[in-house]
Amino acid sequence: MEPELVALLSTAPISVTAGEFENASSSCSELTFLRQQISQKWPPSGKTVNPVLQPYFKIRHELSVKDNLVFRGSRLVVPVSLRSTLISLAHEGHQGIVRTKRRLRELYWFPGMDALVRSEICACSLCQRSDKSARVFEAPLQPVPLPEGPWRKLGIDIVGPFETATWDCKFAITLTDYYSKWPEVAFASSVTTETVLGFLRSLFSRYGNPESVVTDNGPQFKDRGITLIHSSVYHPSSNGAIERFNRVFKGCIQAAILQNKPWKLATTEFLQAYRATPHAMTDASPFELMHGRKMRTKLNVLAPPATTAHDGDVRHRVSLHQAHMKQYCDARRGAHTPVFKEGDRVSAKTSACSKGTSEILCTHQD
Numbered sequence: 001m002e003p004e005l006v007a008l009l010s011t012a013p014i015s016v017t018a019g020e021f022e023n024a025s026s027s028c029s030e031l032t033f034l035r036q037q038i039s040q041k042w043p044p045s046g047k048t049v050n051p052v053l054q055p056y057f058k059i060r061h062e063l064s065v066k067d068n069l070v071f072r073g074s075r076l077v078v079p080v081s082l083r084s085t086l087i088s089l090a091h092e093g094h095q096g097i098v099r100t101k102r103r104l105r106e107l108y109w110f111p112g113m114d115a116l117v118r119s120e121i122c123a124c125s126l127c128q129r130s131d132k133s134a135r136v137f138e139a140p141l142q143p144v145p146l147p148e149g150p151w152r153k154l155g156i157d158i159v160g161p162f163e164t165a166t167w168d169c170k171f172a173i174t175l176t177d178y179y180s181k182w183p184e185v186a187f188a189s190s191v192t193t194e195t196v197l198g199f200l201r202s203l204f205s206r207y208g209n210p211e212s213v214v215t216d217n218g219p220q221f222k223d224r225g226i227t228l229i230h231s232s233v234y235h236p237s238s239n240g241a242i243e244r245f246n247r248v249f250k251g252c253i254q255a256a257i258l259q260n261k262p263w264k265l266a267t268t269e270f271l272q273a274y275r276a277t278p279h280a281m282t283d284a285s286p287f288e289l290m291h292g293r294k295m296r297t298k299l300n301v302l303a304p305p306a307t308t309a310h311d312g313d314v315r316h317r318v319s320l321h322q323a324h325m326k327q328y329c330d331a332r333r334g335a336h337t338p339v340f341k342e343g344d345r346v347s348a349k350t351s352a353c354s355k356g357t358s359e360i361l362c363t364h365q366d
Contacts, residue, residue, distance in 0.1 A: 015089055016082060026068040028079035035065050055111035078110040087120045097121050144240070146179060146318050149311075150290045151207045153178040155214045155242035156200075158191050159249065169263045173199050176245045178214075180289035181279045183245050185267050214242070248274070272297065283317045 025031050030052055037053055038060075046057035056063065062072050070077040078086055090104040101117050121127055147153040155178060160171035169187040173196060176183045186199045204210075212227040249270070256266035275287045276295040287295040294304035 016085060021076070021079075021082065022068055024079040024081050025070065028081065031068075031070055031077065031079055034063070034070055034077070035068070038063055038065050038070070072109045075105070075107060075109045078108045080110075083110055083113075083116060084120060087117055090117075091121060091124070094124065094127055096127075144178065146315055147211075148179075150180040150182065151177055152211045153214065154210045154212070156196075157215065157242045157246060158196075159246055160191075162253070164257065165263065172249070172267075174242060174246055174249060175199075175203065176242050177286070177290065178241050180286045181241070181245075181282065182286040182290040183249075183271060183274055185249065185271060187264060187267075281318055282314050284314060289314065 033050055033052055034056060037049070037056075042057070042060045043049060046054050049057055059072060063077070064071045086108060087100070087104065091100045095103070097118050100121060101114060104113065104117065154175055156173070156175045158171055159174055162170060162172075165187075168189050171188045171191045173186045173188060173191065174183065175185075184203055188195050188199075212229050214229045249267075252266060252270040253263060255261075256263050259266070272295075275290075276285050276297050276299075278285050282289060285295065287293075293306070296304050
């Protein structure tokens with residue numbers, strides 16, 4: 001082997017010797033085809049080239065052969081069997097994707113090098129923990145299907161503690177019906193399991209048992225034949241119905257504070273107004289969808305009309321509204337469709353960390 005070639009290969013990572021590289025190049029079928037093609041005249045169109053060699057066609061004028069080694073300019077073309085090895089060696093010190101590619105490009109080249117570097121580093125658990133390869137995008141909005149009727153799917157949450165509240169209003173248990181948007185609120189001094197169950201038992205005695213309840217971490221209701229659905233960890237918006245109501249409810253509490261009004265009285269008045277007002281999603285009031293008639297309030301001079309919202313009209317309006325919101329939210333957040341699928345191994349954050357420490361990540365496979 002030429003002395004200058006030995007000198008060039010000696011700058012490569014010490015785990016791959018010049019002899020090993022040359023042997024791998026000699027036995028690589030892809031580079032064998034490439035050497036043969038370089039020794040011949042390239043065809044005028046890449047479409048007639050062996051499919052294995054098509055990635056090389058655009059740079060064909062930069063390629064040369066010395067012994068069994070193929071060069072692109074002054075850089076070695078890496079045989080298939082050594083590509084992952086050299087990427088791992090270039091990644092020593094666990095620098096990021098950009099710096100690893102720059103280090104590798106000084107000496108080597110092969111088709112798809114950038115993509116393979118990114119793939120290898122994204123699979124590096126240490127880099128994931130130190131957030132060198134993590135690229136977090138918002139996932140596209142997934143609208144929740146409208147239930148078949150009222151009081152079938154409920155969302156429940158705990159709001160508080162309120163620092164300025166009286167002892168019996170430190171917490172608020174909030175609940176909303178996914179179909180009718182009917183809200184319920186109960187104040188409590190604490191939020192033990194028994195407190196939440198007592199709140200639910202009272203509601204279930206009036207409206208019956210729902211089919212499912214969406215909550216972050218709530219009690220089990222299997223004895224009532226209710227399916228408990230947990231919202232995503234660190235992602236409360238996955239229980240969007242109750243989160244949206246909580247935002248409006250907190251506005252009610254702020255208004256009560258400014259008016260120096262008892263919270264329970266203010267909440268009762270707020271709930272009546274909320275239940276009687278057409279919802280932006282359904283264009284019908286929660287009372288109307290829940291009870292099949294319009295609510296009579298202080299606004300009504302005449303008796304409310306007997307007509308009720310038609311389920312088909314409600315579903316059509318909800319569908320249009322969800323499609324509009326999905327388009328708007330996905331564009332605003334720059335949402336990307338996840339590339340992983342069920343069964344893939346992914347890293348997931350399991351707890352919050354302070355600045356200067358790496359996030360605790362674990363690998364899951366369902």
